[in-house]
Amino acid sequence: MKQARISVDDDGVEPQVCVIELGGTVGDIESMPFIEAFRQFQFKVKRENFCNIHVSLIPQPNTTGEQKTKPTQNSVRELRGLGLSPDLIMCRCSTPLETAVKEKISMFCHVEPTQVICVHDVPSVYRVPLLLENQGVVSYFCQRLNLPIEMRPRKMLTKWKEMADRSDRLLEHVSIALVGKYTKLSDSYTSVIKALEHSALAINHKLEVKYIDSADLETTTLQDEPVKYHEAWQKLCSAHGVLVPGGFGVRGTEGKMMAINWARKQNKPFLGVCLGMQLAVCEFARNVLGWEDANSTEFNPESKHPVVIDMPEHNPGQMGGTMRLGKRRTIFKSTSSVLRKLYGDVEYVEERHRHRFEVNPELKHHFVKKGLQFVGQDVEGERMEVIELEDHCYFVGVQYHPEFTSRPIKPSPPYFGFLLASAGKLQSYLAKGCRLSPRDTYSDRSGSSSPEADISELKFPSL
Numbered sequence: 001m002k003q004a005r006i007s008v009d010d011d012g013v014e015p016q017v018c019v020i021e022l023g024g025t026v027g028d029i030e031s032m033p034f035i036e037a038f039r040q041f042q043f044k045v046k047r048e049n050f051c052n053i054h055v056s057l058i059p060q061p062n063t064t065g066e067q068k069t070k071p072t073q074n075s076v077r078e079l080r081g082l083g084l085s086p087d088l089i090m091c092r093c094s095t096p097l098e099t100a101v102k103e104k105i106s107m108f109c110h111v112e113p114t115q116v117i118c119v120h121d122v123p124s125v126y127r128v129p130l131l132l133e134n135q136g137v138v139s140y141f142c143q144r145l146n147l148p149i150e151m152r153p154r155k156m157l158t159k160w161k162e163m164a165d166r167s168d169r170l171l172e173h174v175s176i177a178l179v180g181k182y183t184k185l186s187d188s189y190t191s192v193i194k195a196l197e198h199s200a201l202a203i204n205h206k207l208e209v210k211y212i213d214s215a216d217l218e219t220t221t222l223q224d225e226p227v228k229y230h231e232a233w234q235k236l237c238s239a240h241g242v243l244v245p246g247g248f249g250v251r252g253t254e255g256k257m258m259a260i261n262w263a264r265k266q267n268k269p270f271l272g273v274c275l276g277m278q279l280a281v282c283e284f285a286r287n288v289l290g291w292e293d294a295n296s297t298e299f300n301p302e303s304k305h306p307v308v309i310d311m312p313e314h315n316p317g318q319m320g321g322t323m324r325l326g327k328r329r330t331i332f333k334s335t336s337s338v339l340r341k342l343y344g345d346v347e348y349v350e351e352r353h354r355h356r357f358e359v360n361p362e363l364k365h366h367f368v369k370k371g372l373q374f375v376g377q378d379v380e381g382e383r384m385e386v387i388e389l390e391d392h393c394y395f396v397g398v399q400y401h402p403e404f405t406s407r408p409i410k411p412s413p414p415y416f417g418f419l420l421a422s423a424g425k426l427q428s429y430l431a432k433g434c435r436l437s438p439r440d441t442y443s444d445r446s447g448s449s450s451p452e453a454d455i456s457e458l459k460f461p462s463l
Contacts, residue, residue, distance in 0.1 A: 016147070026078045039083035051144050054079060054086035055119075058093040058101070067093060067101045069108070076109040087144060088137070089116050096120045114140070126164040126408065133157060159409060163201065170206035174423045177239035179259040181252035183211040192245050192273070195403035198411035199419040203436070210235045214244075214255030236262065241269035241394075241422030244276030246354070246401065250299040257283040269394040269421035271414060274355050277387060277397030278308045281359050284372050284389075298357050311358040311383065324353045330376045330385040330400065337375040338426075339386055339396055341434055342413040349376075351400035358399070359384035394421030 004018035022038065024031040042050040056072040076086060089109060091097055097118035106113040117135050122128060132138075142149050176196055182188035186209075193209060200207035215221060216232035236242065242263040244256050256276070260283045263270035272280040278296055285294035285307045293300070296308035331348045332340040343349050361382055364374055376386025376398075389395035398414050406412035411419075420426040429436065 017145070026075045026082070032082075035079075035082050035084065042084070048146060051087045051141065052084055053088045053090060055090040055092060058091045058097065060094050067095075067098060069101055069104050072105055073108045080110070086111065087115065088140065090119050091116060093118065093120050124164060124167045126160065126167050130157075130161055130164060163409060166204065167201055170201075170204060172205045172423070173208055174200055174203075174205040174241070174419060175208040175210055175239045176419075176422060177210045177212055177236045177242045177259070179212045179214050179217070179236070179242060179244050179256055181214055181247055181249075183213045186211065189245055191401070191403040191406075192243070195406035195412050195415040196243070196419065198406050198408050199416040201408070202411050202416060203419055203423055203425060205419070205423050210239050212236055212259070214252035214259065217255035217258050218252075239268075241271070241418055243418070244270075244272045244279060246274030246276065248275070253279060253299055257286070261287055264389065264392065264395060267393050269418055269426075270392075270396070271394075271418040272387075272397035273403070273414075274399060274401060277399055278357060278359065280387060280395075280397045281307050281367065281372070281384075284367060284370070285363075288370050288372075289366055296357055305363070307360050307363055308357050309360045310356060323356050326352060328353050328400070329379055331379060331381075332376055332386075334373060334375040337373075337386070337388060338394065338417060338430070339375065339388065339398075339414060341430055342417040344413075344434070351398075351402055352404045353400045355399060359387075394418060394426060 005014050007013055008015055022031060022034050026035070038052070042052070054076060056075055058072060059068045060066065061068070072089065072091065076089065079086065086109070089105060089111060091102075091105065097116070097120065102113055102116045102118070105111075105116050109116075114136065117132065117137060119128065119131065122131060138149070141147055178189060178192070180189060186193065196209065197207050212232050212235050216225075216228050217236065221232070222229040236259055242259055244260060253275075256279050260270065260272065260276075260280050262268070264280075264283070270280070272278075282294050282296060285291045285305060291305040291307075293303050294305040294307050295303040297303065297306045297310055298308070327350050329348050329350050332343075332346070334340065340346065359374070361384065364384065368374065371390040373388050373390065374384045374386070375388050377384055383399070385399045387397040394417060396414060396417065402412040402414045406415060417426060420429050
């Protein structure tokens with residue numbers, strides 16, 4: 001209850017609605033304590049403050065094409081037997097729910113037909129809110145929970161529809177090579193992929209992500225599996241931009257540095273996030289400064305040139321509780337920084353962190369002399385937060401995780417700049433004072449998605 005009252009943004013206002021998701025399947029032994037907690041909770045807060053939404057799959061076998069309601073009937077019966085009765089039944093199905101099927105679910109699951117919501121497959125995830133709105137979900141919540149929401153045409157929804165329409169008719173493509181070590185499961189990088197999608201959508205391009213296992217780029221793979229090695233390099237070389245996300249552990253780090261080296265030498269747009277930034281510093285130290293053994297102490301504690309070192313905020317010398325977590329302030333030290341312009345020419349930004357190691361501040365001057373600028377630092381000036389390479393189309397590394405604050409109509413500036421550079425539009429965007437062309441801008445009639453009017457033109461607001 002205490003957590004539910006904490007403001008979700010910087011306005012300090014207590015939230016009016018708390019959404020709690022309980023995953024798994026009704027009847028699972030793992031979820032039984034939580035279902036019992038829900039059952040007791042509904043009496044504690046009273047019925048007018050508790051709305052139960054049950055998500056259920058409607059199978060549709062290819063052999064018959066008939067939508068089956070029996071799994072939903074069984075799961076609702078099981079749920080009601082445990083003391084919870086669903087107010088809304090969200091039916092996940094491949095095609096729109098037939099009227100007869102909807103009425104059958106209504107009859108045997110003890111709900112009105114209007115409380116059976118069809119959530120069928122749609123071209124993009126941005127269509128889902130529109131799908132729910134068309135079926136009166138917001139109106140139901142207002143009536144069921146007595147929410148003080150004016151039921152008038154909402155500008156945000158108009159803007160969202162325009163964005164969803166845009167996502168369905170994209171013609172130009174931009175391909176990004178994502179060089180990581182967890183590429184077998186794309187969900188590992190969900191936040192990164194979504195941040196890329198938001199930015200690609202903002203510039204009217206369809207995103208193509210090329211997943212590359214960084215270990216496949218290493219010379220050991222050339223000896224053991226040459227086909228895999230050449231396929232990985234072919235993917236990298238054919239991409240419009242290179243992204244190296246965060247990660248832990250030594251495996252694959254050499255391959256990531258090879259990809260960074262290629263992007264730097266070929267003048268390809270590069271974005272390094274967290275570990276990606278640290279490895280960019282290591283690569284620069286090895287191949288520009290000539291420090292062949294330059295490395296992070298995370299991977300080689302005996303390195304003579306420890307360019308990345310352990311700088312814990314808490315509990316030094318211990319592994320537990322040493323990560324630098326949460327929102328921290330980054331101060332821009334240069335007025336000509338590309339990233340500063342992308343953020344709206346602000347003096348500082350506040351972004352979320354999740355790391356333990358930092359660029360060694362004692363070696364900073366060696367990099368600056370050779371053109372690798374540390375344009376963003378923490379408040380004390382001890383921790384390097386943002387790197388930019390001079391005379392490069394877009395070579396940026398950030399110690400924080402900007403993908404955590406990216407939103408569909410308000411993309412993250414580092415990712416946005418990266419996509420602009422990959423599509424060959426960054427210089428014209430900067431020349432126009434960080435404004436998109438009319439073709440790429442959301443229409444003014446759709447209004448703004450937030451109090452800052454300039455977001456309606458995808459121009460990043462000042463802090």
